[in-house]
Amino acid sequence: MKEHKNCRASIGVFDSGVGGLTVAREIMRNLPKEHIVYFGDTARVPYGSKSKDTILRFSRQIIHFLRTQDVKAIVIACNTASALALDTVEKELDIPIIGVIRPGARVAVTATKNHRIGVIGTESTINSHMYRKLICEADPSITVYEKACPLFCPLVEEGWLKDPVTKEVARRYLDELLEKDIDSLILGCTHYPLLRSLIRDLVGDTVTLVNPAYETAKELGELLAREHLENPDEPSDPPATEPYRFFVSDMADKFGHFANSILPYDITTIQKINIEEY
Amino acid sequence: MKEHKNCRASIGVFDSGVGGLTVAREIMRNLPKEHIVYFGDTARVPYGSKSKDTILRFSRQIIHFLRTQDVKAIVIACNTASALALDTVEKELDIPIIGVIRPGARVAVTATKNHRIGVIGTESTINSHMYRKLICEADPSITVYEKACPLFCPLVEEGWLKDPVTKEVARRYLDELLEKDIDSLILGCTHYPLLRSLIRDLVGDTVTLVNPAYETAKELGELLAREHLENPDEPSDPPATEPYRFFVSDMADKFGHFANSILPYDITTIQKINIEEY
Numbered sequence: 001m002k003e004h005k006n007c008r009a010s011i012g013v014f015d016s017g018v019g020g021l022t023v024a025r026e027i028m029r030n031l032p033k034e035h036i037v038y039f040g041d042t043a044r045v046p047y048g049s050k051s052k053d054t055i056l057r058f059s060r061q062i063i064h065f066l067r068t069q070d071v072k073a074i075v076i077a078c079n080t081a082s083a084l085a086l087d088t089v090e091k092e093l094d095i096p097i098i099g100v101i102r103p104g105a106r107v108a109v110t111a112t113k114n115h116r117i118g119v120i121g122t123e124s125t126i127n128s129h130m131y132r133k134l135i136c137e138a139d140p141s142i143t144v145y146e147k148a149c150p151l152f153c154p155l156v157e158e159g160w161l162k163d164p165v166t167k168e169v170a171r172r173y174l175d176e177l178l179e180k181d182i183d184s185l186i187l188g189c190t191h192y193p194l195l196r197s198l199i200r201d202l203v204g205d206t207v208t209l210v211n212p213a214y215e216t217a218k219e220l221g222e223l224l225a226r227e228h229l230e231n232p233d234e235p236s237d238p239p240a241t242e243p244y245r246f247f248v249s250d251m252a253d254k255f256g257h258f259a260n261s262i263l264p265y266d267i268t269t270i271q272k273i274n275i276e277e278y
Numbered sequence: 279m280k281e282h283k284n285c286r287a288s289i290g291v292f293d294s295g296v297g298g299l300t301v302a303r304e305i306m307r308n309l310p311k312e313h314i315v316y317f318g319d320t321a322r323v324p325y326g327s328k329s330k331d332t333i334l335r336f337s338r339q340i341i342h343f344l345r346t347q348d349v350k351a352i353v354i355a356c357n358t359a360s361a362l363a364l365d366t367v368e369k370e371l372d373i374p375i376i377g378v379i380r381p382g383a384r385v386a387v388t389a390t391k392n393h394r395i396g397v398i399g400t401e402s403t404i405n406s407h408m409y410r411k412l413i414c415e416a417d418p419s420i421t422v423y424e425k426a427c428p429l430f431c432p433l434v435e436e437g438w439l440k441d442p443v444t445k446e447v448a449r450r451y452l453d454e455l456l457e458k459d460i461d462s463l464i465l466g467c468t469h470y471p472l473l474r475s476l477i478r479d480l481v482g483d484t485v486t487l488v489n490p491a492y493e494t495a496k497e498l499g500e501l502l503a504r505e506h507l508e509n510p511d512e513p514s515d516p517p518a519t520e521p522y523r524f525f526v527s528d529m530a531d532k533f534g535h536f537a538n539s540i541l542p543y544d545i546t547t548i549q550k551i552n553i554e555e556y
Contacts, residue, residue: 042328043322043328043332044321044322045327049323049435049529050320050321050528050529051528051529053528054321054527054528054529057552150432150435150436151429151432151433151436154428154429154431154432155429157327157428158428158429164446165443165446165447165450168442168443168446169443172443249332250328250329250331250332251327251328251329251332274335276335276554
């Protein structure tokens with residue numbers, strides 16, 4: 001088997017905060033041999049209401065930091081940064097980088113039967129129309145209905161996952177998509193899978209809920225195989241360093257608390273760094 | 279009248295975003311001779327869920343920027359930054375700086391009859407216990423009840439100012455304060471005055487709602503008089519530069535839209551700067 005010199009390096013994964021842990025979790029599950037360096041930009045979260053220029057600057061700083069940690073590939077585990085920054089930063093990099101939008105769009109195209117897909121996400125993700133663009137490039141016969149849901153992230157962070165208030169907010173946001181008779185709905189923000197059961201209650205069993213996280217881990221696996229970058233070591237081999245390392249730009253304790261509720265194991269060390277220096 | 283050499287310089291006013299415009303508005307109303315340079319940190323908003331270290335670093339960068347605009351005094355028009363950064367930055371500065379918390383605490387102490395004051399604010403403001411500390415220093419017989427309301431800012435930014443959802447959220451947050459029989463409630467975040475009528479409906483006529491913005495403008499006026507820093511020119515005199523200037527770190531258009539709904543006149547130019555360079 002051809003083996004790249006960098007194949008034992010880690011996967012860099014980044015997000016505006018904690019949401020990207022839902023993507024990291026899928027990588028851990030599906031690619032258990034891979035090591036991960038995760039960065040959450042908790043000092044500047046959220047990204048979803050900010051401009052392309054700003055998200056691009058933040059993403060470049062984070063990529064610069066991840067490169068100092070010897071990563072062989074990068075996953076943008078944030079829909080907003082995937083929508084606004086991926087196209088630009090992938091041209092600037094000499095290692096592979098993927099986002100969550102292309103995988104999410106791909107699976108939705110496969111899932112829809114009636115060619116009517118709904119997308120929910122942050123304001124910036126929705127305003128970028130990136131999901132619509134990729135879906136329509138793949139199949140121009142599909143119509144895409146988009147809706148920004150800016151209150152979902154604060155509600156998730158408040159922990160009101162099954163609250164009547166959250167249900168009422170979701171009803172407001174989703175009603176206009178349901179009126180369009182969509183049969184698939186992309187959860188286009190990494191926080192939204194945490195509202196899955198509440199959203200399921202509202203949309204009913206006939207609508208397929210698409211979580212791009214799983215498909216992103218799958219695309220990452222294909223990419224590593226294609227580029228001969230798979231880590232050949234068994235997960236049980238004692239690694240040179242901690243296999244999963246976590247960095248944030250602020251509030252390490254709060255991040256750890258949230259991470260431990262999402263990940264299949266308890267993380268013990270989280271390092272805080274000043275991302276503006278990168 | 280003694281006149282300081284800097285008396286024609288502007289007042290620097292800053293906030294994490296648009297909320298501080300409610301403070302700028304009071305300064306415009308009450309001190310019409312003064313010029314203002316406003317900075318809203320829209321690239322890194324919100325501040326209310328972030329740590330003291332981070333808010334201190336952000337505040338120092340902003341103060342550094344404001345000094346480049348020739349300001350004679352600075353107002354931190356953000357409760358979170360006032361709570362977490364003012365004590366430190368005032369020791370580092372050779373021009374006067376005030377926040378919104380001391381004025382807000384002062385007026386609440388005067389307002390309460392039954393010595394039971396409620397405070398609502400962001401998570402970081404409430405966790406700092408700064409309102410409680412200042413109130414109890416002024417009058418140890420007063421009991422202060424504090425409650426973080428993290429969903430209020432996103433609801434205001436969504437524009438749901440009189441919405442049943444917002445009312446239900448407010449009921450959740452305020453019920454436990456009302457059970458304590460408070461007779462005064464400090465609106466300890468610059469977004470909250472925009473929810474005043476909804477909060478008024480919930481708390482009834484007997485609770486005094488304290489908006490620190492007005493008292494802050496008053497304290498600024500007293501400070502300028504004491505330090506001989508008042509601008510002697512009449513508002514009608516043609517100023518050397520635009521009397522009110524606005525800077526943001528992101529999303530200038532959205533800021534302008536919000537500003538025009540709050541301020542008594544339409545602002546025309548807003549400059550976007552990279553605050554991380556300061």
